[in-house]
Amino acid sequence: MTIWPNAMIALKRLRYMTHEPLYPLLRHEACALVLLQGHPSIPTAYAYGASQHYEYLALQLLGETLHSHFVMSSNRLAMRNLAAIAYQMLDVLEHVHSRGIVHCDLSLKNIMFDFPGPSQRIYLIDFGLCLSYLDKSTGRHRPDEKMPRVRGTYLYASLNNHLHHTPSRRDDLEALAYVLIRLLRGGLPWQGVRTSAELYEKKRSWSGAGLCAGWPAVFGEFLDYCRTLDYDETPDYQRWKRSFASATRDFTGWFDMWDKTNCVGSVRDDTAPICLPTAESLAESVPWRSVMSRFDSYEPLTEFEAVYTLSAEDMLAPSEQEVISTGLYSLSRVPLSDRPYLTADCSPERLVGPN
Incomplete structure (x- = not known):
């Protein structure tokens, strides 16, 4: 061309x-x-x-995914850079949602650095599963209907996604919370679980506070907040951008590949306070x-x-x-x-x- x-x-x-x-x-x-x-x-x-x-x-053309850079390699992640990832992803999700679209597949593999290598800006990619949360004829929020399957990556899917509720803005944010917590801890307790039902049960048994014990409280508080959002509720993006910006000193909002101070990626306390939402029957996903x-x-x-x-x-x-x-x-x-x-x-x- x-x-x-x-x-x-x-x-x-x-x-x-x-x-x-x-x-x-x-x-x-x-x-x-x-x-x-x-x-x-x-x-x-x-x-x-x-x-x-x-x-x-x-x-x-973009560079590496966060998965390849931090999971498949031994690159260390500074707390200030994790806060920058949270800030930039909240900012782009606010933009996506303002256009009436939900991404539906937030994951470490769908967030990328610029080319050729880690740079200040990160990108949200892969909109192949996205959908509109607004009714095209009325412009109003779509009703919450049962979906035939979990939409997106099981590891990061929201609890309501596991229950086959129609995806909305709250589900993108909850998936982002799991992405951030995986980077913070170096893993999630339900990794390696084989079935959707077992994964859902283990995921819902963990509160944000339990997952993030020993780390800045904002990460766990963000997950717990996402789980309380109503289906059609507009998230408070600005509040959480301010909260992540305040979680570390000298915050700039940019990713600094040379910053290796106060690195994250290890479990500090694996005690799991139980946090069980109202249980619903878990249907099998239709392929x-x-x-x-x-x-x-x-x-x-x-x-x-x-x-x-x-x-x-x-x-x-x-x-x-x-x-x-x-x-x-x-x-x-x-x-x-x-x-x-x-x-x-x-x-x-x-x-x-x-x-």
Whole structure:
């Protein structure tokens, strides 16, 4: 693409099928990024396109995720930097929520540094599961209805998400609280739990105060606050930004990769005060709808791959493709790959028109 001759971009690719009625995840994410532009922690999207096999999204190249930098490596995290992460994520979530959207999948893997390495600014990524918490016809808050599945990453899912309540702003904040507490403690007590029911029971047995014993109280207080929010209640973002800013000396709001003072990441007190909310029956999650390729036709990838689809209720606009067409460029050709990913008997990839 010659539109950005000197720009380094990232290219996301997801499996796609033109012969099935789909609500594809990457088109959904592209629509969200168009609607959310205007905040420095939202990555810039450039172009979208689809072939008969894949959909593509060209967007701003970013660096490491918090998961790869702090969990998969031995990099240490200063308390001042953890407070900066909390501050910046609260700020970008306030922006996302102000546009009527909830992210639905806050996790360490969906928060990234700028490229090429840890920098002052961090980004919220991966809006493939996001949805509108406002009714598109009335502009009012959607009613709280039972959902067929947990939406997002189980490790960080809110208690109400486990109970299949419709995601709202409170759930994004509770998931953020778990992300922060994992960085603070170096882990969460329910890591390694195998079933959703066991994970939910263990998660709800811990209060914020119990999880964060021995650390600044603001982290546990934030989790306990999130759990008290009503379904349609507007969170007090400014209060918690001030609280995290006050949790450490010389707070700037920026991530400083050279700061290794007062590092976090270890459990100081593992006593678990019981904090049981009102119990509800925990239904099994229904898997996401997927379309599988058939072996009696060609197989685009060398490995067997499913195509996942959202539902009509998840759409952010009556026509997400129209939003994309007005906000992004269209790919002019199928992107090239460093490695072959089509089988020899697969028909050549070609761009298809919007649907």
